[in-house]
Amino acid sequence: MGTLVDQFNAYRSKMNEKILGSDNKVMKRIYSVDTLTYQDGALSSKVKEMLGLVSSMVLRCDDCIKYHLGKCYELGVTTEEIFEIFAVANVVGGTIVIPHTRRAVEYWEELTLG
Amino acid sequence: MGTLVDQFNAYRSKMNEKILGSDNKVMKRIYSVDTLTYQDGALSSKVKEMLGLVSSMVLRCDDCIKYHLGKCYELGVTTEEIFEIFAVANVVGGTIVIPHTRRAVEYWEELTLG
Amino acid sequence: MGTLVDQFNAYRSKMNEKILGSDNKVMKRIYSVDTLTYQDGALSSKVKEMLGLVSSMVLRCDDCIKYHLGKCYELGVTTEEIFEIFAVANVVGGTIVIPHTRRAVEYWEELTLG
Amino acid sequence: MGTLVDQFNAYRSKMNEKILGSDNKVMKRIYSVDTLTYQDGALSSKVKEMLGLVSSMVLRCDDCIKYHLGKCYELGVTTEEIFEIFAVANVVGGTIVIPHTRRAVEYWEELTLG
């Protein structure tokens, strides 16, 4: 994996540990509900990660986008599918989503090209 | 279909006509891109409508939610799947999505129970 | 003026009085800064009201949209110009702005057709 | 309590039951984390409800505002304090929060005047 992916994962892990290391029960439960949400159910993990990705895009959260791109990559979402998700996000969310799409494309390239 | 569904569709059609009846080229193109977005491609229409639904929920747009619920219903999305989409939206978007989920449940009931 | 306009103005006036009637200095100052903002300056009131309108649309605040539509109407903004503002709002903010545009069109019709 | 309060509570209860009545585990957990969040801890319930209120205002969720106003009222927050919370919300979130403040004032009056 390239630099962007490594940096994102390293910072994410380090800070998640600190958050979970605090004694805040609510934060812990949020993390565990979050994990539960994307597990296979009536909808597959794959579809749920796509739902997570498009939500992150319209809400314009770069880190959330990176996380779900990583998951989509692991679960075998193709580049053509990823661009269709980008399309939905840009249509629903408007041109303010474009700058986030630029960064998403860069990150996706790193994931797929290594 | 029940009252909520009928009212929503009637108002939507009436006002869309007025918007398209104006001579604004940009608005017309937005409508046509919108239609294009949800057509079968690498991802099915069904998955794309789910993407549209979850986006509408995290952005908290009741009318957009109603529209995509209607489309999901037509395309055979099940109640169990709908609730899993609601779950993603509420986890990503937080408890401020709950009031919109309440109204979504009411609308979905009307769609499914007639 | 039609029903929508009257109802909006009546409720707005009644509740603004209550807010200003409270002894909260910050709220009072916000109201006075708000008034100052839209006065003629390097940019005309008219352009500033258009800026207020497009901001209200992308932030999807129906009451704010109504208020600025009323001001735009008073200041002589034409229907063609209004639709170009709607176009910018829908391109920047995406299709989630469409339901607000529908209601804006309805309100604008009442303003212009009486 | 007046009409607005009763209507809000009735619809909220009815739809919450339907959501919890579904077999969606994620939704159930969100509800239980939500309850946990506002319990006495390092910060009192009262301060936490104020935090919930101001968050709901800047995110412009009328139903969330109503809910937290109800809780604040039960916990003895005064009208003067409520207006200071409104002030923070309007300063941080801008004049687009004003229409929500109008409706919040109306609801608060019903809570306090019965």
Next chain:
Amino acid sequence: MGTLVDQFNAYRSKMNEKILGSDNKVMKRIYSVDTLTYQDGALSSKVKEMLGLVSSMVLRCDDCIKYHLGKCYELGVTTEEIFEIFAVANVVGGTIVIPHTRRAVEYWEELTLG
């Protein structure tokens, strides 16, 4: 032009090419509608770019702000006018717009001072 401007333009061009280089028809159409939106019409390009700028500010998208600042500069918007647009954005959108205004001022200085 200074460093910030150059970096922004270079990254923007590079990634836009990749997005347009994908075979996604929706993304292409969004780009072409976007171009159409800001052309002279009932409103001048100049006013439309101001509308784009204020929308980008209240939606707090730094890259969108930079883009529209660049366009406003090309079209002869003055510093005094720019600050009046900032004022509308900060009043409508609240103090959360201030950090974006800081970065906007820095970028505008680079545009105007070179």
Next chain:
Amino acid sequence: MGTLVDQFNAYRSKMNEKILGSDNKVMKRIYSVDTLTYQDGALSSKVKEMLGLVSSMVLRCDDCIKYHLGKCYELGVTTEEIFEIFAVANVVGGTIVIPHTRRAVEYWEELTLG
């Protein structure tokens, strides 16, 4: 204080001076209303800064979060209390607040550990 805190404060001061140095009356008044908002009143400065912090978190403004964390630190808010504010923000605003919480934890550590 560590690097993050110093950098934030330096840039903030420098750019605020430029904004206040412009002749824009509206911007000046926004700054003065902002100061007024957080002064002791029916609610203490401390509670108001907590309200400012949680608002900044749900609106996902990293710079605003940093500013209010600095103020909370000065006013004696404890780490346990800070995490309870984070908890409210993450529950109300959803998992998209998590990346901002990560950065908030890092900044808070610098404030408290020096």
